[in-house]
Amino acid sequence: MYVKSLNLKSFRNYDNVSVSFEPGINFIVGNNGTGKTNLVEAIYFLSLSRSFKKCSDEDLIKRDKTSAELTIEYFSEKDKEEHLIGATITKKGKAFYFDREKVPQLSKVLGNLSSTSYDPSSVFMFKDDPQERRRFLDETLGVLSKDYLYTLSRYKKILKERNTALSQSEYDRDVLAVLTKELIKCDYIIAKQRFGLVERLNTLVDEIFREIEPNKKLVLKYVSTLPNITDSKTFMEQVEILFEKKKSEEAIKKCTLIGIHRDDLKAKIDNQDLDSYCSQGQNRLATFALKMAVAKLIEEIKGEKPIIILDDVLSDLDITRCKNILMYLEKGGQTFITVAEIGKVELTKNYKLYEIDNNEIVRRR
Ligand SMILES: Nc1ncnc2c1ncn2[C@@H]1O[C@H](COP(=O)(O)OP(=O)(O)O)[C@@H](O)[C@H]1O
Numbered sequence: 001m002y003v004k005s006l007n008l009k010s011f012r013n014y015d016n017v018s019v020s021f022e023p024g025i026n027f028i029v030g031n032n033g034t035g036k037t038n039l040v041e042a043i044y045f046l047s048l049s050r051s052f053k054k055c056s057d058e059d060l061i062k063r064d065k066t067s068a069e070l071t072i073e074y075f076s077e078k079d080k081e082e083h084l085i086g087a088t089i090t091k092k093g094k095a096f097y098f099d100r101e102k103v104p105q106l107s108k109v110l111g112n113l114s115s116t117s118y119d120p121s122s123v124f125m126f127k128d129d130p131q132e133r134r135r136f137l138d139e140t141l142g143v144l145s146k147d148y149l150y151t152l153s154r155y156k157k158i159l160k161e162r163n164t165a166l167s168q169s170e171y172d173r174d175v176l177a178v179l180t181k182e183l184i185k186c187d188y189i190i191a192k193q194r195f196g197l198v199e200r201l202n203t204l205v206d207e208i209f210r211e212i213e214p215n216k217k218l219v220l221k222y223v224s225t226l227p228n229i230t231d232s233k234t235f236m237e238q239v240e241i242l243f244e245k246k247k248s249e250e251a252i253k254k255c256t257l258i259g260i261h262r263d264d265l266k267a268k269i270d271n272q273d274l275d276s277y278c279s280q281g282q283n284r285l286a287t288f289a290l291k292m293a294v295a296k297l298i299e300e301i302k303g304e305k306p307i308i309i310l311d312d313v314l315s316d317l318d319i320t321r322c323k324n325i326l327m328y329l330e331k332g333g334q335t336f337i338t339v340a341e342i343g344k345v346e347l348t349k350n351y352k353l354y355e356i357d358n359n360e361i362v363r364r365r
């Protein structure tokens, strides 16, 4: 699929701008603080109903204005149809429209305009809190399967109840046993999908990473407090034994010590841990490869290439790596890529160029 046009009213630094796009690589250039990130943030917002930044929706409204309006027109090659997604953000909340009809639930916005994105905060994805990596796995699985999010929210609810039960000095053992059983049932469903996802991503990441870093190998691993996935009965039994062993420690710590909420995604380049040994550039490349693997996965499942949003991905990468990334992207779906240094644009031949100046977006090529 590809974005045909975007209109922004009172969004971030933009008053009222309309811009048309084409398939292929679309570079967004401009000096620092001109609104490059804001532009791709708008596309992301219309795809996933929230910003990639840690901010409130209210921050997206232009200062001194009361509401923002965003509209995107995209073409789906699979359905051979054009669609419109609209959003209105006010200080009270946000509403989405699909082909001008109000979307009843935010979760229904997901999956129409599929996208995968890279933003500068993801450079440290493998150095960040494990929570960030679990979020990545959950969001990816959430886009691929709606049931996953349902089980995840159920898991969180039971986990909270179980932790509350543990925190009581005289907790009811029967209640705890019931909660433990329910928790393990969810553990099985979630861990099975997470293990499966990481296995699939591993194959894809390996192929992608080889194209941008030919002599190195990137390997992902899902590190779990749970046993390997077998059939559900064996898994349940094994986890119950684990809980039994942790009983006294849980009673002291007053929280659940086993389960998908404590799992992690690790990565190694040539057997070296990304989080402790690898450079910022290597972390950037690994995260890029991971995000592109997600794009391939979306393509496999949805039957068409998602759009790719890359904010500042080329910063602090040498010319060879930038070239390899751009060569890789030339084969992919429509890409939006922001750059501050115009020189890097010429590392590829087939591209469109948009320059942002004075809150206006001008097509230069
Ligand atoms: N809600 C807002 N209203 C008006 N301007 C905003 C708002 N949010 C951010 N900005 C402005 O946007 C600019 C940053 O834009 P950004 O897209 O991050 O720039 P860059 O081109 O460096 O990526 C800053 O000048 C900031 O003041």
Ligand SMILES: [Mg+2]
Binding pocket: 036, 037, 038, 311, 312, 338
């Ligand atoms: Mg920026």
